[in-house]
Amino acid sequence: MFFEFLFLVSIVAGFIGVMSGMGGGVILIPVLTFFGMEIKHAIAISIVSVIATSSGSASAYVRDHITNLKVGMFLEMFTIVGALVGAAITLISGRRFLFILFGIVLLSSWIALFRQRSEGWHQTTHQDLFSRWLQLQGKYYDQSIRQTIEYRGIRAYLGGPSMFVAGMIAGLLGIGAGALKVLIHDLVMGLPPKVSTTTSNLIIGVTALAGTSVYLAAGMIDPGLAAPVILGVVLGATIGTHLLVRMTNQTVRRFFLMVLLILGVEMILRGIVSS
Amino acid sequence: MGYPMQGSTNHPQKEESVGHFDMEVLVGYILLAGVLISVASLAIGLIWHWARWGNLRFEYSIVGMNFFEFLLTILGQMASAVMRPRFFLNMGIGILMLTPFVRVLASVFYFAFVERNWRYTLFTGFVLTVLTYSLFLR
Numbered sequence: 001m002f003f004e005f006l007f008l009v010s011i012v013a014g015f016i017g018v019m020s021g022m023g024g025g026v027i028l029i030p031v032l033t034f035f036g037m038e039i040k041h042a043i044a045i046s047i048v049s050v051i052a053t054s055s056g057s058a059s060a061y062v063r064d065h066i067t068n069l070k071v072g073m074f075l076e077m078f079t080i081v082g083a084l085v086g087a088a089i090t091l092i093s094g095r096r097f098l099f100i101l102f103g104i105v106l107l108s109s110w111i112a113l114f115r116q117r118s119e120g121w122h123q124t125t126h127q128d129l130f131s132r133w134l135q136l137q138g139k140y141y142d143q144s145i146r147q148t149i150e151y152r153g154i155r156a157y158l159g160g161p162s163m164f165v166a167g168m169i170a171g172l173l174g175i176g177a178g179a180l181k182v183l184i185h186d187l188v189m190g191l192p193p194k195v196s197t198t199t200s201n202l203i204i205g206v207t208a209l210a211g212t213s214v215y216l217a218a219g220m221i222d223p224g225l226a227a228p229v230i231l232g233v234v235l236g237a238t239i240g241t242h243l244l245v246r247m248t249n250q251t252v253r254r255f256f257l258m259v260l261l262i263l264g265v266e267m268i269l270r271g272i273v274s275s
Numbered sequence: 276m277g278y279p280m281q282g283s284t285n286h287p288q289k290e291e292s293v294g295h296f297d298m299e300v301l302v303g304y305i306l307l308a309g310v311l312i313s314v315a316s317l318a319i320g321l322i323w324h325w326a327r328w329g330n331l332r333f334e335y336s337i338v339g340m341n342f343f344e345f346l347l348t349i350l351g352q353m354a355s356a357v358m359r360p361r362f363f364l365n366m367g368i369g370i371l372m373l374t375p376f377v378r379v380l381a382s383v384f385y386f387a388f389v390e391r392n393w394r395y396t397l398f399t400g401f402v403l404t405v406l407t408y409s410l411f412l413r
Contacts, residue, residue, distance in 0.1 A: 048368065052313065055306040055374050063303035073382060073395060076402050084409055134394070205306070205375040206402065210409050212372060217341055217412040223364040227317045230371070234314055 003228055009035070010232025014053065017233070018240030020256035021113055023204075024233040025050050025175035026106055030263045033270075039098050043090060043174030044215035045226050047208050049233040050176045054204035056234060057241070061198035066140045068195055071153055071185075072202045074134055075163045079181075079203055080210040082167025087214035090172050099271030102173050106264035109179035113257060124190045127152040131189075140195060151192050159189040163203075171211035176204040298385045302378055309374025313367045320363030327360065342372060342410035376410070379403050 009031050010024075017024035025046040032042035061067050090098065127137065136153030153159075162184045170177040178200050185196030215221050340348065349369055352362040379402050386395040 048371065051371050051375060052310055055371075055378075056310045059303045059306035059310065062299050062306065065299055067299070069298065069302070069382070070395060073386075073398050073402065076379075077398055077405075080402060080405050080409075084405070135392075206379060206406070209372055209375045210406060213342055213406075213409040213412055216345065216372075219340075221368070223361075223368050226368060227321055227364045230367070231314060231317050231321070234310070 003224070005035075006032075006225065007228040007232045010049070010229045011236035011239075014233035014236025014238075015240045016236075016256055016259060017053070018237045019243070020260055021179075022109060022257075022260055023050070023176040023178050024053055024237060025173075026109070026260065027263065028229070028233065029102065029174060030106075030267055033099075039095055039102075040090060041220060041222070041225075043098070043172075044212075044218075044220035045174075045222070045229050047087075047171075047174035047211045047215065048221060048226050049230045050170075050174070050208040051205055051212060052230050052234050053237050054176055054178075054201050054208065056237070058198070058201040058205060061201060064140075064198075066194050067198040067202050068136075068138045068153070068191070069202075070134070070138070071136055071189070071191065071195075072199050074136070074156065075159065075199075076203050076206050078160045078164040079167030079170065079207040082164040082169075083171030083207045083210040084214060086168035086171025086173075087211045088171075089168075090174075091214070091218055093172075096271050096274050098173070099267050099274060101271075103264050103266075103268030103271060105169055105173060105175075105177070105180075106260060106267060109177075110257060110260055110264060112179045112183045121186075121190075121192050123150070124152050124154050127154055128157070131156040136189070138195070140192075142194065149192055151195065152190070154190045155188050159184055162188055167207050167210075170204070170207050171214070174211065174215075176208065178204055296385070296389050298382070298389070301381060301385075305378050305381060306374060309370060309377065313371040313374065315367075316363050316370060317367035320360045320367060323363065324360035341413040342369075344413070345369060372410075376403075376406055379406060 010028060013027040013031060014024045016022075016027050028046045028049065029039070029042045032045070033039050058067065062069075131152070131154050134153075134156050136156055137151065138153075139148050139150040141148050163181065166177050166180045166184060169175075169180060181200035181203060182196045185191045185200060186193065189196075191199070212221070345365070346369055349362060349365045352359070352365065379399060383396060383399040383403055386392045386399055
């Protein structure tokens with residue numbers, strides 16, 4: 001029964017991940033550990049499924065010419081090294097540390113998501129020398145307002161190191177850490193919301209691969225367990241995306257965000273009581 | 276994959292790249308193909324196993340192997356009929372892991388030979404080197 005159950009739980013995780021904008025791993029890990037899976041194994045399995053969901057969504061965005069490949073490639077240099085370091089830390093960490101850190105990261109991503117994003121983006125007129133050297137500018141066609149939007153990425157010298165931390169958290173906890181990456185793109189690098197979301201999606205796939213390779217080498221990826229999880233998460237995310245296109249209602253998103261708030265608090269509490 | 280928020284239609288800025296090699300479209304299709312083949316392979320493996328044994332119980336782990344040894348194991352399993360469901364599962368995971376890797380590999384070639392941008396050739400080269408190194412970990 002366990003494997004069928006794993007499949008169903010993963011569908012739900014993928015679905016809520018899309019509906020809340022948080023990603024599947026953030027729901028998958030608390031649920032898998034709740035049903036008795038060792039947290040390190042849940043992290044290892046989750047990070048493989050992150051490759052699938054992020055590559056799936058990135059494929060559509062990249063073809064729409066919204067993703068900025070240069071911003072992505074530059075920042076990937078930092079996230080993959082971060083992910084390797086993060087995954088190595090997980091292998092030597094205790095359960096309590098992982099549970100509490102997971103809860104803290106979940107709650108802070110929660111705050112990041114609750115913030116209103118789409119408003120408040122302004123075109124930056126001044127680009128610092130380093131970001132200009134990196135050619136971090138671009139444009140995309142926005143279908144909703146039928147306009148080509150030009151933008152310049154800024155503060156790459158801060159964005160890079162911040163993305164190292166984001167990559168480390170992704171590798172450590174087996175999640176995409178998309179909320180954190182988007183926050184860095186928005187606030188530090190001044191990218192327009194659509195560009196930050198889609199570019200972060202592209203980065204997540206490569207970052208998750210770096211983390212996965214560490215867990216694979218440690219013998220923690222069990223294909224028999226990973227397969228139903230990957231299939232379930234992808235299926236749930238696909239259903240979620242199709243539903244989401246038809247909905248503009250914020251209350252639905254708020255509802256799913258409430259679920260995540262509970263999960264975050266629950267993870268911290270379990271970390272505190274666990275030995 | 277069913278993730279698009281909007282359809283892939285022709286956008287104005289595409290016209291500029293007429294006659295050029297469209298890297299974004301290639302990257303998009305690499306990712307899409309990788310995920311689709313991987314998911315199909317995993318589904319075949321699970322369904323095959325379920326049809327034969329009536330459950331999804333599939334316990335085995337890959338211990339002490341780096342990714343490239345894992346790929347060799349997959350090729351070995353292809354030959355044996357008994358291992359076939361397991362072969363499909365392993366292949367699904369192998370292809371999934373290769374997907375971002377191939378994407379980065381294609382980017383290196385693009386920046387080196389199409390755009391001739393040495394800066395980004397270097398950056399993507401670094402990403403490729405770190406990924407290759409990490410896949411050799413054991």
